[in-house]
Amino acid sequence: MTPTPVDLLIEARWIIPVKPDNTTLEHHAIAVHDGRIVAVLPINEARSRFVATKTVSLPDHVVTPGFVNLHCHAAMTLMRGLADDLPLMRWLQEAIWPAESRHASHAFVRDGSLLAAAEMLRGGITTCNDMYFFPEATAEAFARLGLRGVLGITVIEFPSQYAADADDYLRKGLEARDAWRDNPLIRFALAPHAPYTVSNKSFERIGALADELELPIHIHIHETAGEVADSVREFGQRPVARLESLGLLGPSLIGVHAVHLDTEDIERLAIHQCAIAHCPTSNMKLASGAAPVASLLDRQLAVGLGSDGAASNNRLDLLREMRQASLLAKLQTSDAAALPAHQALRMATLDGARALGLDAEIGSIEPGKAADIAALRIDDPDELPCYHPASHLIHVLDRRAVSDVWVGGQRRVKHGKLLQITNTELLGIARLWQNKLRQ
Amino acid sequence: MTPTPVDLLIEARWIIPVKPDNTTLEHHAIAVHDGRIVAVLPINEARSRFVATKTVSLPDHVVTPGFVNLHCHAAMTLMRGLADDLPLMRWLQEAIWPAESRHASHAFVRDGSLLAAAEMLRGGITTCNDMYFFPEATAEAFARLGLRGVLGITVIEFPSQYAADADDYLRKGLEARDAWRDNPLIRFALAPHAPYTVSNKSFERIGALADELELPIHIHIHETAGEVADSVREFGQRPVARLESLGLLGPSLIGVHAVHLDTEDIERLAIHQCAIAHCPTSNMKLASGAAPVASLLDRQLAVGLGSDGAASNNRLDLLREMRQASLLAKLQTSDAAALPAHQALRMATLDGARALGLDAEIGSIEPGKAADIAALRIDDPDELPCYHPASHLIHVLDRRAVSDVWVGGQRRVKHGKLLQITNTELLGIARLWQNKLRQ
Numbered sequence: 001m002t003p004t005p006v007d008l009l010i011e012a013r014w015i016i017p018v019k020p021d022n023t024t025l026e027h028h029a030i031a032v033h034d035g036r037i038v039a040v041l042p043i044n045e046a047r048s049r050f051v052a053t054k055t056v057s058l059p060d061h062v063v064t065p066g067f068v069n070l071h072c073h074a075a076m077t078l079m080r081g082l083a084d085d086l087p088l089m090r091w092l093q094e095a096i097w098p099a100e101s102r103h104a105s106h107a108f109v110r111d112g113s114l115l116a117a118a119e120m121l122r123g124g125i126t127t128c129n130d131m132y133f134f135p136e137a138t139a140e141a142f143a144r145l146g147l148r149g150v151l152g153i154t155v156i157e158f159p160s161q162y163a164a165d166a167d168d169y170l171r172k173g174l175e176a177r178d179a180w181r182d183n184p185l186i187r188f189a190l191a192p193h194a195p196y197t198v199s200n201k202s203f204e205r206i207g208a209l210a211d212e213l214e215l216p217i218h219i220h221i222h223e224t225a226g227e228v229a230d231s232v233r234e235f236g237q238r239p240v241a242r243l244e245s246l247g248l249l250g251p252s253l254i255g256v257h258a259v260h261l262d263t264e265d266i267e268r269l270a271i272h273q274c275a276i277a278h279c280p281t282s283n284m285k286l287a288s289g290a291a292p293v294a295s296l297l298d299r300q301l302a303v304g305l306g307s308d309g310a311a312s313n314n315r316l317d318l319l320r321e322m323r324q325a326s327l328l329a330k331l332q333t334s335d336a337a338a339l340p341a342h343q344a345l346r347m348a349t350l351d352g353a354r355a356l357g358l359d360a361e362i363g364s365i366e367p368g369k370a371a372d373i374a375a376l377r378i379d380d381p382d383e384l385p386c387y388h389p390a391s392h393l394i395h396v397l398d399r400r401a402v403s404d405v406w407v408g409g410q411r412r413v414k415h416g417k418l419l420q421i422t423n424t425e426l427l428g429i430a431r432l433w434q435n436k437l438r439q
Numbered sequence: 440m441t442p443t444p445v446d447l448l449i450e451a452r453w454i455i456p457v458k459p460d461n462t463t464l465e466h467h468a469i470a471v472h473d474g475r476i477v478a479v480l481p482i483n484e485a486r487s488r489f490v491a492t493k494t495v496s497l498p499d500h501v502v503t504p505g506f507v508n509l510h511c512h513a514a515m516t517l518m519r520g521l522a523d524d525l526p527l528m529r530w531l532q533e534a535i536w537p538a539e540s541r542h543a544s545h546a547f548v549r550d551g552s553l554l555a556a557a558e559m560l561r562g563g564i565t566t567c568n569d570m571y572f573f574p575e576a577t578a579e580a581f582a583r584l585g586l587r588g589v590l591g592i593t594v595i596e597f598p599s600q601y602a603a604d605a606d607d608y609l610r611k612g613l614e615a616r617d618a619w620r621d622n623p624l625i626r627f628a629l630a631p632h633a634p635y636t637v638s639n640k641s642f643e644r645i646g647a648l649a650d651e652l653e654l655p656i657h658i659h660i661h662e663t664a665g666e667v668a669d670s671v672r673e674f675g676q677r678p679v680a681r682l683e684s685l686g687l688l689g690p691s692l693i694g695v696h697a698v699h700l701d702t703e704d705i706e707r708l709a710i711h712q713c714a715i716a717h718c719p720t721s722n723m724k725l726a727s728g729a730a731p732v733a734s735l736l737d738r739q740l741a742v743g744l745g746s747d748g749a750a751s752n753n754r755l756d757l758l759r760e761m762r763q764a765s766l767l768a769k770l771q772t773s774d775a776a777a778l779p780a781h782q783a784l785r786m787a788t789l790d791g792a793r794a795l796g797l798d799a800e801i802g803s804i805e806p807g808k809a810a811d812i813a814a815l816r817i818d819d820p821d822e823l824p825c826y827h828p829a830s831h832l833i834h835v836l837d838r839r840a841v842s843d844v845w846v847g848g849q850r851r852v853k854h855g856k857l858l859q860i861t862n863t864e865l866l867g868i869a870r871l872w873q874n875k876l877r878q
Contacts, residue, residue: 080823084830085779119821284766285834287775314834327723327763336726340524381865382558382838384519385873391523395724395753399821400839426820434824 001049008032008409009052011043012063012375014389017365018350022342024389030063032371035409039367060379061403062389064345065364066126066372067318068352071218071256071277071306073132074141075112077119078103078433080310088224088286096311099437100133104161109134111429113141118418118426119316121147123399124374126407129254129277129306129356131191131218133162136176139186145420146412148372150356152191152218153177155206157199166202170209185408189254189356194220195239196227203246216252216356218277219243222265223257223288240265249274254355256306257282258296259289266292270299275355278347280324281315282308293325294333297343304352317399318348326394341390371409376401440488447471447848448491449812450482451502453828456804457789461781463828469502471810474848478806499818500842501828503784504803505565505811506757507791510657510695510716510745512571513580514551516558517542517872519749527663527725535750538876539572543600548573550868552580557857557865558755560586562838563813565846568693568716568745568795570630570657572601575615578625584859585851587811589795591630591657592616594645596638605641609648624847628693628795633659634678635666642685655691655796657716658682661704662696662727679704688713693794695745696721697735698728705731709738714794717786719763720754721747732764733772736782743791756838757787765833780829810848815840 010032015025017040029046031038041049076096083095109132120128130138131152142149153173155166163169177188190206192198198206210217221239222228231239240261243249249272256277258269269276278291296303305321307313322344329339353363362372376397378386383401386392405413412419449471454464456479468485470477480488515535522534548571559567569577570591581588592612594605602608616627629645631637637645649656660678661667670678679700682688688711695716697708708715717730735742744764746755761783768778792802801811815836817825822840825831844852851858 078824080825081830081835082826084827084834085776087775091775115820115823122821281766284770285775287769287773287777289773290770314830324766327720330726331723331729334726334728336526336530336724337524338726379866381554381862381869382561384554384866384869385517385876386519387521387873387877388523391520391753395523396520398837398839400837423820427818427823430820430823434826437824438826 003049003051006031006033006038006050006052007054009046009050009055010058010063010373011046011055012058012061014062015040015365016062016064016345016390016393018065018346019364019366021346030365030371030373032409035371037365037367037369037371040365056404058375058404061375061377062393063365063373063375064393065349065362066374066405066407067124067348068127068304068356068363069120069125069307069316069318070129070254070304070352070355071279071308072116072128072130072316073309074116074128074130074138075109075132076309076311077116077316078108078112078437081314082311082437084314088288091286101161103437104133106134106137108433109137110141111433113138114145114421115426115429116310116316117142117145117147118421121145121405121412122402122416122418123317123319124376124402124405125316125318126372126374126405127353127356127358127362129189129218133160135173135188136179139176139180143183143186145418146185146407146410148185148362148407150187150189150216151176152189154191154193155202156193156197157202158197166199170205189216189218191218194227195231195242200246203243203248207247210252216254217248218254219256221255221258222260225260228260238265240268244268244272251275252357257288257291259283259291261292266295266299270301273301275302275304277306277355278303278325279306279308280321280328282312284324284328286312290328290332293329294338302351302354303347304355305348319393319397319399322348322394341388341394344394345390371406373406374402375404377403442488442490445470445472445477445489445491446493448485448489448494449497449502450485450494451497451500451814453501454479454804455501455503455784455829455832457504457785458803458805460785469804469810469812471848474810476804476806476808476810479804495843497814497843500814500816501832502804502812502814503832504788504801505813505844505846506563506787507566507743507795507802508559508564508746508755508757509568509693509743509791509794510718510747511555511567511569511755512748513555513567513569513577514548514571515748515750516555516755517547517551517876520753521750521876523753527727530725540600542876543572545573545576547872548576549580550872552577553584553860554865554868555749555755556581556584556586557860560584560844560851560857561841561855562756562758563815563841563844564755564757565811565813565844566792566795566797566801568628568657572599574612574627575618578615578619582622582625584857585624585846585849587624587801587846589626589628589655590615591628593630593632594641595632595636596641597636605638609644628655628657630657633666634670634681639685642682642687646686649691655693656687657693658695660694660697661699664699667699677704679707683707683711690714691796696727696730698722698730700731705734705738709740712740714741714743716745716794717742717764718745718747719760719767721751723763723767725751729767729771732768733777741790741793742786743794744787758832758836758838761787761833780827780833783833784829810845812845813841814843816842
């Protein structure tokens with residue numbers, strides 16, 4: 001039999017494909033052609049079945065699907081650690097909103113998103129679901145660095161440097177979507193900021209647009225107890241019930257945070273098969289609480305993981321979020337077996353993809369899917385011995401173990417270095433904005 | 440004025456000396472002579488007041504006291520991740536104890552402690568309070584790599600490869616102490632394993648020895664709800680009350696974990712000015728719970744941070760523990776201002792030193808103290824911008840940012856590399872034992 005030509009063969013010590021569940025393949029290879037995974041098979045078989053233009057050997061590495069960051073505000077990387085150890089409302093009112101109102105612009109968002117995309121790709125993230133002003137500037141940054149993005153068409157009822165009112169936000173966001181229509185890496189979602197910042201009228205328009213254009217809805221929900229109480233006072237309903245009344249709940253809704261849920265809220269989210277973006281570090285850091293992840297998983301909701309923005313985390317790092325999700329679930333349920341390693345990895349990959357409606361395309365290492373792949377080295381004595389690569393991924397490795405990353409079969413990170421941008425340019429961006437924001 | 444000769448001048452972008460509180464010095468230098476800190480002063484003044492044999496310039500770095508790991512089982516590094524996602528008792532009975540009974544030996548403990556010491560030093564830890572069998576083997580490893588150690592004279596009522604009974608444990612531990620008497624880096628503590636594994640008779644002997652020899656007492660307490668209930672059943676007292684009755688509570692007692700405490704337990708610990716080793720990651724991972732750190736700090740107890748062993752964490756990394764302690768305190772108290780950055784750093788340095796009775800010697804960057812110092816680089820675009828170095832230390836940096844480490848003025852890590860041992864030797868050790876333990 002003549003070997004089939006392929007673009008790329010990735011030969012690895014371990015591959016955790018995520019599908020099938022709980023599987024760690026040893027000495028396997030991934031064949032990639034035209035940006036897609038063609039086969040996953042033992043290295044010896046791969047060498048006889050395929051002849052590759054390029055072979056990458058990863059003898060001490062664990063290879064996983066690229067991570068899906070299900071909730072981010074990429075541009076806020078410019079405000080990383082600007083104001084820590086403050087309660088949520090003081091943090092927003094005294095630090096974040098004043099900085100945004102002075103500085104937010106196309107350039108601010110593009111530059112912040114470049115730093116963010118660099119950080120994410122170097123940490124193995126290949127898809128980011130983002131929400132911020134000037135989404136076209138984030139699209140520009142993600143496309144330049146080759147990060148797959150789902151960009152929020154943000155809607156909020158107050159004016160900003162970006163837009164005047166809800167209609168203006170929608171108009172500008174939809175224009176951005178049209179402008180980026182032909183880029184295979186860039187998609188859009190509707191992103192009403194939160195129930196407490198968006199009116200019923202705007203929600204109705206958003207619901208209609210989501211149906212018509214088949215767009216996901218990306219929204220913060222039930223982050224704090226206060227916003228739930230306010231909603232009951234103002235609308236006579238908890239936010240999730242109000243969204244249900246407005247026809248917003250459904251499989252295309254991604255509810256972010258979802259910390260303060262009662263059993264009825266969970267029931268509503270489950271009936272409508274909503275997805276959840278769990279952001280454990282952000283929820284702990286802002287003292288919001290811990291989302292009832294075990295209950296959400298019991299009800300079969302797609303629960304992915306989000307970093308949130310760097311102003312409230314302070315890293316865009318899904319390795320940290322996987323570990324934190326696992327530790328927090330064990331603490332919360334008093335069960336050391338809760339949220340085991342393979343499940344944490346699935347949340348950071350396939351379940352995030354499912355939440356975005358992209359699970360046919362990304363989220364696991366399976367033939368037919370796009371070759372979004374992360375490789376992590378396990379060869380530092382600090383990280384040895386290694387008995388179980390999946391558990392190592394969650395509890396031992398950190399982001400600097402990420403050595404190589406591909407998005408749609410294109411290499412974005414090689415031996416820990418980004419290929420699309422230099423450190424010099426990134427450092428220049430960080431310094432420029434740090435000086436501006438300091439003033 | 441003639442400049443004073445000193446061995447070393449460390450010039451840094453930022454220094455956080457821990458004493459005084461909440462202070463970040465910019466463009467300051469540390470003068471070191473004969474292993475001790477001589478002065479902390481602006482770089483320009485330092486250059487005129489001192490003439491140094493060696494000057495180290497750290498232009499993008501934050502410099503802190505070396506971290507004090509207040510609870511570790513160094514040798515267990517050989518069992519890193521051997522059995523994750525298991526409840527505590529299954530983890531002990533099915534994985535850890537069988538492996539220990541087959542493998543524990545002087546060589547196992549020395550080799551595991553070498554890996555551990557390497558990991559700790561590279562992560563900025565300069566002092567480790569350890570508890571395990573064969574403490575003389577751990578002393579050998581720590582001394583070789585130049586890590587300051589307080590080694591537990593472990594006492595437990597069951598026989599092991601190391602000793603036959605409580606008297607034998609004590610005899611061997613005290614012999615080890617005598618043998619290491621002249622090494623300035625190595626100290627000893629009495630380490631009764633836990634109230635549920637040590638008899639009243641042994642505790643009485645340990646109490647007398649602690650007084651006579653002026654040794655700290657290092658003991659696991661109140662890690663699980665089960666052990667508290669068992670103690671009430673068996674002794675008619677909660678473990679802390681029982682230790683009080685036995686005369687064990689006092690400023691030299693370091694209670695590890697201290698998760699399941701009621702207000703009376705806290706009162707007893709406070710009256711006797713006991714110290715606590717808080718191990719947030721281990722407590723979360725084994726689903727033990729969250730120690731009431733805010734209450735303990737309110738009562739002025741010295742609360743330091745511990746990594747616990749690599750079998751239950753799975754890293755010996757105080758940067759992770761500082762971040763986790765801060766995040767967990769915010770979650771637990773619903774207060775985003777709880778356990779702010781400077782306080783987390785103080786727990787990992789000066790409060791740990793105070794717990795060990797070593798706060799006159801180490802734990803802050805002050806004239807007269809031993810020069811135990813860690814430097815971390817902040818120059819990777821992934822970690823920028825940086826507005827507040829203390830907050831960066833807790834929420835942004837990870838262990839690979841640690842560039843340089845000194846213990847007693849001796850450089851142990853230079854540009855991220857250990858000076859006392861090669862990676863080749865460490866990799867050999869890890870592989871050797873991984874193969875043995877796998878069988």
